[in-house]
Every structure is written in C-alpha cells, then in structure tokens.
Amino acid sequence: MGELTDLWVGVQNWLFETFVGPVIFWLGQMAWYEPAYNAVEFVMLGALQIAVIALGMRFFEKRWPLEKTGDDRLIGVDRVYTVLNKLGIIPFAIFVITYPISQEIELLMRSWGMAPPRIERLVPWLGDNVLASFLVYFVLYDFAAYWLHRAQHAIPWWWALHSLHHSQRRMTVWSDDRNHVLDDFLTTLALVLFSQMVGVQPGEYVTILVVGRLVESWSHANVDMSFGRIGERLLVGPRFHRLHHALANPEERHIHDHNFAPVFPIWDILFGTAIYDGKHRPTGVDDPVIDADNGRGWAVQQVTVFGRFLRAITPRFLRAPFQPGLRPPAE
Known part of the structure; x- marks a missing residue:
C-alpha cells in the first residue's frame, strides 16, 4: 500500500x-x-473513476443487460458528460466560482468568532477512528444530498434544469453525470457550504465525493441487480434507483418522485419516499418537450435546457402577454 x-x-x-x-x-x-x-489529484481520481466505469461496471452491463435492445446512439452524449465531469473540466469551472464564495463565508464566520464544528468535538472517540469519522460525515453529506435532490424535483425552475438528467431513455452507468452546468453549480455550492458548516475537511470532502459518485454511477447501470433484501436497504443499487428514473404513466403520475437517496436508502425509508416493488419500468419522461433532449449533443442540450430554465423563472404574464380581442383557445 x-x-x-x-x-x-x-x-x-x-x-x-x-x-x-x-x-x-x-x-x-x-x-x-x-x-x-x-x-x-482530482483529475487523476476522475481518470481512475472512468477506468472503473469503463472496465468494471460496463462488464456487468454487457454481460447481464436489463434492456437488451434500444438506440445505443443516445448513450454517446452521456459519455461526453462523464468525461467532462470526471476529468474535472466542468467541476474546475464551478470550483473557480465557488472557491472565492466559500472562502469569503469561512472568513466571515471566523470574524464572528464562529469556527465550523467538528463531530469529533461532540464525540471525542471518533477522533481516534478515521473510518468511523469518515462514515459519519459521509452520512451527513448524503442526508443533505437527499433533500437537495427532492428540491430539484419540487421546485419548478430547478426541475427545468434537473429534467435533463431524467430525459435519457437508455439509462446506463454513463448517465450519472448527465446534468446541466447550472444544476451542477447549484448543488455543488449547496453541498460545499453544508460540508463547511458541519466541519468536513477538504480531503474528506474529496474522498466522500469520489466514493459517492462511484456508487451513483453504479446505481444507474442497465442491470437488474441489488445488494440483496437487506443490503438494498443499506446501499442504493441499480434496481432501487431505476424506479426513480421510471417513465410516468396515467396510473403512476409521480413514480419518479421516489427513491431519491444518492447512496443510503434510509432517507427514503424514513421520509416515506421509498418503493421496493421489483417492477421493471421503462425510463425517461412523459413530457415531449423534455424528451426531445434525446438525440441532441452536449452543447445543444445545455442551451435548450437553459432556455427551459429561463421560461420557468419568467412570470406567466410576461411569457404570454395579453392581447386585446384574443381569447384562449377552447379546450
């Protein structure tokens, strides 16, 4: 070692x-x-993650695919997202913006005499157990990520961004990084600030991020696998997370508003958003405007989704100005 x-x-x-x-x-x-x-080091870790996905996780998809047919051309853009995110190109741009913000907040807190708390101060014995300390911070991080994920679905303008992630009809291990840049920026900023507030150190944060992202990549795999009856309630797997990407239908209009947890399903279990039914459902969205993301390249997706975001934050009366003498069409 x-x-x-x-x-x-x-x-x-x-x-x-x-x-x-x-x-x-x-x-x-x-x-x-x-x-x-x-x-x-972040770039090196990204290259290692890509190797694990391409050589390890893809082996299971090729050997035991859940969906054996479909348009594999749709997967190409997700590979672009993975490379841009794992090698740090997009995260670097976000880091350049968030680093000064996080530094200013830290300096402001210290000027007020406030230092970020460390769990080890509340539970001293954790200081002697590196693994236990890491797991505690990992659980706290995942708890925050769970609620941010619910916000991405509940807030209309945020869903306009996050819907890009759900628009993929051919979900694979490459799909985890399929996000709009602004969506990544908002979640990264929120998680960095939360991590600072609870006292996560920079080295711990990077490790949490790498381990968490690998679990999330696997949870998007095109395989019908879980960690067993008990294990799937301890760690998110492909079967559990696939339901979160399920295509809505008249009987299950809000099926995708379940199984939010990135790593630990306990949050869905505790807050009533978990579903364990073992059914196989197609993935994607039932909105033709969002579904049209499929087949578009990275740049066009970014521009199109940003347009959706702008329309979502624009007041309705500005989107459709009133014109005298005109009536809305009959339904």
Missing part, C-alpha cells in the same frame, strides 16, 4: 511540476498554487 501511495504522489507531483505549475507561474496566479495542486 505504501508503494502505491508513493507512486500516486509521484505521478501527481510530476504532472503538477511539468504542466500545471509553470502555467500558474506564467499567469502570475500563485494564490491558486495549492488549489491547483489539489486539482491535479
């Missing part, structure tokens, strides 16, 4: 000293030296 750690750090140092460091020095942005060094 020590040799692997040394190899990992060695590669990170080489990449930073060869490529990233000189660019930062040339731009005169030495204040970003430490964040940039950490960003190199």
Whole structure:
C-alpha cells in the first residue's frame, strides 16, 4: 500500500511540476498554487473513476443487460458528460466560482468568532477512528444530498434544469453525470457550504465525493441487480434507483418522485419516499418537450435546457402577454 501511495504522489507531483505549475507561474496566479495542486489529484481520481466505469461496471452491463435492445446512439452524449465531469473540466469551472464564495463565508464566520464544528468535538472517540469519522460525515453529506435532490424535483425552475438528467431513455452507468452546468453549480455550492458548516475537511470532502459518485454511477447501470433484501436497504443499487428514473404513466403520475437517496436508502425509508416493488419500468419522461433532449449533443442540450430554465423563472404574464380581442383557445 505504501508503494502505491508513493507512486500516486509521484505521478501527481510530476504532472503538477511539468504542466500545471509553470502555467500558474506564467499567469502570475500563485494564490491558486495549492488549489491547483489539489486539482491535479482530482483529475487523476476522475481518470481512475472512468477506468472503473469503463472496465468494471460496463462488464456487468454487457454481460447481464436489463434492456437488451434500444438506440445505443443516445448513450454517446452521456459519455461526453462523464468525461467532462470526471476529468474535472466542468467541476474546475464551478470550483473557480465557488472557491472565492466559500472562502469569503469561512472568513466571515471566523470574524464572528464562529469556527465550523467538528463531530469529533461532540464525540471525542471518533477522533481516534478515521473510518468511523469518515462514515459519519459521509452520512451527513448524503442526508443533505437527499433533500437537495427532492428540491430539484419540487421546485419548478430547478426541475427545468434537473429534467435533463431524467430525459435519457437508455439509462446506463454513463448517465450519472448527465446534468446541466447550472444544476451542477447549484448543488455543488449547496453541498460545499453544508460540508463547511458541519466541519468536513477538504480531503474528506474529496474522498466522500469520489466514493459517492462511484456508487451513483453504479446505481444507474442497465442491470437488474441489488445488494440483496437487506443490503438494498443499506446501499442504493441499480434496481432501487431505476424506479426513480421510471417513465410516468396515467396510473403512476409521480413514480419518479421516489427513491431519491444518492447512496443510503434510509432517507427514503424514513421520509416515506421509498418503493421496493421489483417492477421493471421503462425510463425517461412523459413530457415531449423534455424528451426531445434525446438525440441532441452536449452543447445543444445545455442551451435548450437553459432556455427551459429561463421560461420557468419568467412570470406567466410576461411569457404570454395579453392581447386585446384574443381569447384562449377552447379546450
């Protein structure tokens, strides 16, 4: 293990000293030296995640696919999302915006004499158990992510963004990162601020993010698998999460408003949003406007969905100005 750690750090140092460091020095942005060094590791972790998805998770999809037929061309854009997000291109842009905000909030809290609490201060024995401490912060993070996910469905303008994630008819391990940039920004900012408030350290946050995203990638897999009767109530799997992406129908208009939890199903169980019925349902959305996302490329999807967002936040009377002498069409 020590040799692997040394190899990992060695590669990170080489990449930073060869490529990233000189660019930062040339731009005169030495204040970003430490964040940039950490960003190199984030990119390396992203490449590792892509390898796990492509070589590991895809093996199960190819060997035991739930949906054996369909238009595989729809999956191509999801691969683009995965590369852009896992290699840190989109997260870097978001980080550049959120980092100054989070730093200002931290400085403001300290000027008020408020330091982010650490769970270890409340439960001292956790300080001697790294794994237990990590799990506690992981559970808190997932709890916040559960409620943010419910907000994405409940708030109309946020659903206008998040609906892009649900529009995919061919859900696979590549689908997890299929999100609008603004949607990613809002959730990232909220989770970063929450993590600061409960005292999650930067190193812990990165680990939580990587582990959580791998679980979420697997939960989107095109396989009919779970972790067993007990296990599927402890950890989200493909069968549990697939229901969340189910195509609504007249009998189940709000079927996708269930199974929100990213990693731990306990939140759905506690708050009455869990469904365990084992039924196989097609995925996608029943709104033709949103369904039209399928077949579009990354850039067109981003522009189109942003248009949906703008219409959602525009007051109704501005969207359809009144014209004297005209009546609404008869239903």
